[in-house]
Amino acid sequence: MLQVVRTIALMYNNFSRPQKLTIGALLFLTWSMLVWQAAIYKPDADSALTSLTAVNNTAESDNSEPMDQATPDDEIPKDELDETAVPNEYVVSSGDTLGSILTQFGIDSSDVYLLANKNSALANLKIGQQLNWTLDDDGALQSLTWVVSRRETRTYQRSETSFVESIDTLKGEWKNSVVTGTLDGSFVSSARAAGLSNSEIHAVTKALQWQLDFRKLRKGDRFSVLLSREELNGKNEQSQLVGVRMQSSGKDYYAIRSTDGKFYDREGSGLAKGFLRYPTPKQYKISSPFNPRRLHPITGRVAPHKGVDFAMPIGSPVLAVGDGEVVVAKFSGAAGNYVAIRHGRQYSTRYMHLNKLLVKPGQKVKRGDRIALSGNTGRSTGPHLHYELWVNELAVNPLTATLPRSEGLMGKERAEYLALVKDVMPQLHL
Incomplete structure (x- = not known):
């Protein structure tokens, strides 16, 4: 910095007298204008609120929707068959690992590490084996049950520093x-x-x-x-x-x-009927990812984001990712125009903030059918599609979840x- 000042001073000393007078006059006028603006400017509450709102809107537009937007969970109609459903259940498929299974359901990777660190047997999951788990109110993993075979079941229960394994071998x-x-x-x-x-x-x-x-x-x-x-x-x-x-x-x-x-x-x-990975004809920028443990930047509360936001121009086609039946197609408060589709008994998908609905409740749809046009309805700060994938009544990451395949x-x-x-x-x- 000192070197820069010395260089400027040397250059100034080399100027002629008229040049020095001109530069001095310009600096004086600039300084006078700044003093005058400061003297006449009196900020009021409205301008301060406008400024704060502008800052907040900029932050929210990065995520395309408020951090604490609620998912209309109660909109999915339930029936008698839902009473028999088993939550948090997964059958191991080809290519699965403990980490890939649990993280797609939003379980924190630190919990997965804590579970697997001293329980090396979990690295040997076999195709067709079944996993069940329980979470606390904050979404933290509390226990995992691994059905190794018809005769052996291993349970991992959370302790203060790790997960403790117990093995139950039935001899019936x-x-x-x-x-x-x-x-x-x-x-x-x-x-x-x-x-x-x-x-x-x-x-x-x-x-x-x-x-x-x-x-x-x-x-x-x-x-x-x-x-x-x-x-x-x-x-x-x-x-x-x-x-x-x-x-x-x-x-x-x-x-x-x-x-x-x-x-x-x-x-x-x-x-099984195969699913599309994306509910759009082409890939769009992801403006807000799946994050079941997302924290509100102001309140610090956990405000889960149960889906993925795609930044899409209003009027872009939205596609059904799989064969199914439309169970909701209406305006639903913060979700705006909203479509929910049930695929079989395990899967459902949800599409929010739509501009126009192209389907009705009870209508059968096929994979790739146009069901809506994207929009900016409901509690939304910018044009985008909010898309959710649910498995066994639990929201999962649509971009990493193991999807049904028809092979x-x-x-x-x-x-x-x-x-x-x-x-x-x-x-x-x-």
Whole structure:
């Protein structure tokens, strides 16, 4: 800085007398104007509020919506089948790791590290194994249950500094049993009357969720369920669905479990309907990411952001990411124009701040169908689409979640599966 001052002084001394007078006059006029402006300017409350609002609007526009925007959770209609759903449940698929599974559901990576650090066995998850977990009110991981096999279950319970493992090995006798029934009322009530538990009913609806709508089954429709049940001291301790057959309006629907834990039809074709990763024809800038633990910058409170915001011009097409049924299509307060779609029994998607709705409740849609035009309605600070993906009634990160795929079995896996089908099919009698 001193060197700069010396350089300027040297240059000034080299100027002629007229140049020095001109520069001095300009500096004096500039200084006089600044003093005059300071003397006549009197800020008032309105101008201060306007200035603060402008700053806040700039900060909010970076995220495209307020930090504490509520998701209209109560807008998704519930039915009797939802009572059998199991929250926080996941079946391990190809390529999954403990970290990739839990973080997509918004569980903090520090909790995942704490869990895996001293429990190295969790690095050996196998395809088809099941995980269940519980969270506290702040979304922190409290426990994890790992169903290693039909006989072994490992539970990890949070302590002050780590997660403590306990292993439960059951020594009951596993037997296959077939449960048959005829609908006389709802499927849930008929299945309970036939002897299925809530968890077994949930397994059936999940296996057949892509083939039929259980709410539209009719009186007289029939079902046959093949279960592997463990009996200990005369009681059923746990069970696993092997295969199911549903006969509705004279048509048979089958789902049979493969060794990978997934269900396929009699030919080994996948039953799930594939999803798009993005609800738009092209990718747009993400203005606010998924963050279930996001903190409000003013209050410091946890203000979860349960979806992803895409900065999109008003009127841009919004697409259904998968086949499903529209369950909400209306204006909904802070969410603005809002569409919710149910995909099978496990999945639902939500689209908010829309400019124009192109679908109605009860309408069936296919993957890639236009359902709306993006907008800036509701509590929104700029044109954008707020998109959410829910699995088992829990919001997940749409950009990293494992999406349903419709691929079938091939090669050796298909041959082994078809041999299993030949054994299972005769047992699914009606």
